[in-house]
Amino acid sequence: MPRSSNPKPRRTKAEQRAESREQILDGAEYLFSQRGLYGVTLKDVAQQVGVHASLLHYYFDDKRGLFEAVVDRRASVTTDRRMEAMDDYELQAGDSVTVEGALHAFLDTDLDLYLNGSEGLRNYAAMGSQIANTVEGGEVFNEHFDRVVLRLIDLLKKAMPDAADEDIFWGYHFVNAGLMATVARTRRIDRLSGGLCRLDDYTAVQARMAPFMAAGFIAICQERALARASETVAAGD
Amino acid sequence: MPRSSNPKPRRTKAEQRAESREQILDGAEYLFSQRGLYGVTLKDVAQQVGVHASLLHYYFDDKRGLFEAVVDRRASVTTDRRMEAMDDYELQAGDSVTVEGALHAFLDTDLDLYLNGSEGLRNYAAMGSQIANTVEGGEVFNEHFDRVVLRLIDLLKKAMPDAADEDIFWGYHFVNAGLMATVARTRRIDRLSGGLCRLDDYTAVQARMAPFMAAGFIAICQERALARASETVAAGD
DNA sequence: ATTATCTATAGATCTATAGATAATGC
DNA sequence: ATTATCTATAGATCTATAGATAATGC
Numbered sequence: 001m002p003r004s005s006n007p008k009p010r011r012t013k014a015e016q017r018a019e020s021r022e023q024i025l026d027g028a029e030y031l032f033s034q035r036g037l038y039g040v041t042l043k044d045v046a047q048q049v050g051v052h053a054s055l056l057h058y059y060f061d062d063k064r065g066l067f068e069a070v071v072d073r074r075a076s077v078t079t080d081r082r083m084e085a086m087d088d089y090e091l092q093a094g095d096s097v098t099v100e101g102a103l104h105a106f107l108d109t110d111l112d113l114y115l116n117g118s119e120g121l122r123n124y125a126a127m128g129s130q131i132a133n134t135v136e137g138g139e140v141f142n143e144h145f146d147r148v149v150l151r152l153i154d155l156l157k158k159a160m161p162d163a164a165d166e167d168i169f170w171g172y173h174f175v176n177a178g179l180m181a182t183v184a185r186t187r188r189i190d191r192l193s194g195g196l197c198r199l200d201d202y203t204a205v206q207a208r209m210a211p212f213m214a215a216g217f218i219a220i221c222q223e224r225a226l227a228r229a230s231e232t233v234a235a236g237d
Numbered sequence: 238m239p240r241s242s243n244p245k246p247r248r249t250k251a252e253q254r255a256e257s258r259e260q261i262l263d264g265a266e267y268l269f270s271q272r273g274l275y276g277v278t279l280k281d282v283a284q285q286v287g288v289h290a291s292l293l294h295y296y297f298d299d300k301r302g303l304f305e306a307v308v309d310r311r312a313s314v315t316t317d318r319r320m321e322a323m324d325d326y327e328l329q330a331g332d333s334v335t336v337e338g339a340l341h342a343f344l345d346t347d348l349d350l351y352l353n354g355s356e357g358l359r360n361y362a363a364m365g366s367q368i369a370n371t372v373e374g375g376e377v378f379n380e381h382f383d384r385v386v387l388r389l390i391d392l393l394k395k396a397m398p399d400a401a402d403e404d405i406f407w408g409y410h411f412v413n414a415g416l417m418a419t420v421a422r423t424r425r426i427d428r429l430s431g432g433l434c435r436l437d438d439y440t441a442v443q444a445r446m447a448p449f450m451a452a453g454f455i456a457i458c459q460e461r462a463l464a465r466a467s468e469t470v471a472a473g474d
Numbered sequence: 475a476t477t478a479t480c481t482a483t484a485g486a487t488c489t490a491t492a493g494a495t496a497a498t499g500c
Numbered sequence: 501a502t503t504a505t506c507t508a509t510a511g512a513t514c515t516a517t518a519g520a521t522a523a524t525g526c
Binding site: 035036037038039129130132133134138142146149150165166167169170171172173174176177178180181182184186188189191192193196197199204205207208209211212213214215216217218219220223224 | 275371375386404419426429444448
């Protein structure tokens with residue numbers, strides 16, 4: 001029942017190729033976001049798209065090739081946008097980079113993309129949050145994300161020059177967790193809150209996430225800095 | 238190579254049954270934590286444990302039965318412990334419940350259990366964090382966790398009587414995300430930090446998580462409370 | 475006599491490939 | 501003539517079941 005039944009409009013082969021690839025990637029992205037990598041068979045994807053299963057092999061060789069193509073299609077687009085947002089912020093903030101500002105730059109681009117973006121982008125994000133937690137699948141994503149993370153950490157160090165690296169990394173751990181859980185869109189928060197919160201209410205998330213995380217950062221970085229200071233005093237040097 | 242080759246010590250049938258069940262559950266728990274629900278076949282589990290695949294059907298009927306048995310074995314134990322910890326805290330704190338205190342009660346029991354506990358418990362937690370993000374698998378867990386969550390929210394409302402429910406739920410969303418990401422134990426933070434942070438360093442996590450999240454809560458609850466107040470003033474009533 | 479475990483196997487499903495057919499491109 | 505798509509099928513793997521065998525329990 002997918003598969004348009006109206007007579008195909010004339011297309012060049014290149015167009016046809018591109019369109020078929022895109023449709024297959026869309027279908028795979030959607031199914032992977034629902035059931036993870038192993039929960040989806042090539043046949044499922046073919047059925048979802050409305051093409052024959054062997055066509056997936058024609059375009060993507062094998063299952064791993066298909067998965068990597070799904071990631072490659074989006075990864076550079078989204079990471080580029082985030083890098084840009086952080087570059088812009090740094091330029092604009094000059095010497096007065098703040099934790100909250102850096103986090104807004106880091107988070108809001110992604111939240112906007114994944115909560116307000118196309119259905120494909122939303123599926124991609126949900127897929128990522130599910131697979132990034134995986135031992136194997138995680139690697140495919142992390143190689144794309146590492147540079148974005150290190151850029152954020154760089155900004156955070158500027159905003160908190162006295163903080164210990166350790167504390168900044170721990171803070172990042174919590175930030176990333178919140179981001180992943182949000183774009184996963186499992187709607188648990190919707191259910192728990194009885195509809196009071198809606199996970200894809202971008203404005204609500206955007207208004208709370210950076211401030212929440214910024215306060216957390218400042219708390220642990222200051223607290224630990226004080227603890228270190230008093231240890232030094234107690235040690236007598 | 239699993240499967241002890243030394244002559245079996247004499248055991249009663251009930252003991253044998255219990256031991257076989259446990260071993261199968263351990264193996265399944267481990268494999269599910271590594272590759273998720275769909276990434277593991279019954280044959281994989283049988284091989285891991287060193288028994289014949291058909292034995293899994295004998296004990297657990299089918300794959301879903303096995304999965305549910307894995308969850309059932311741990312779920313009530315861990316949720317009971319957490320409920321107890323929160324009850325104890327409330328009793329001890331009396332009228333002066335704090336956000337950080339409530340979060341310590343909520344988080345540290347779990348962190349202790351899952352970072353310091355037996356290998357089985359650690360696997361269980363990693364499995365949960367991976368599967369809770371899933372559309373299907375999530376349900377199995379959430380039905381156990383809901384009461385723990387609502388208990389925490391109850392405590393948080395006591396600590397912040399002026400906060401909007403909405404803000405408390407959003408804060409919880411971030412807390413839970415951090416907890417899940419921590420017990421998932423993918424070691425991404427270890428890699429990113431170049432070994433500076435270790436995800437299973439219980440003391441490090443315990444010292445930072447509740448303070449981080451508490452500061453976040455207070456930030457968004459106060460900020461939003463102020464915003465509501467000024468809206469009211471602006472509206473003139 | 476009952477229960478735990480293993481053997482054998484049916485039937486379904488999955489990945490992957492070879493080769494046929496249908497459409498576009500010169 | 502080249503490329504996109506489909507048909508047919510091999511071979512592997514998976515779940516599940518029936519029935520045989522080995523061990524424990526009276």
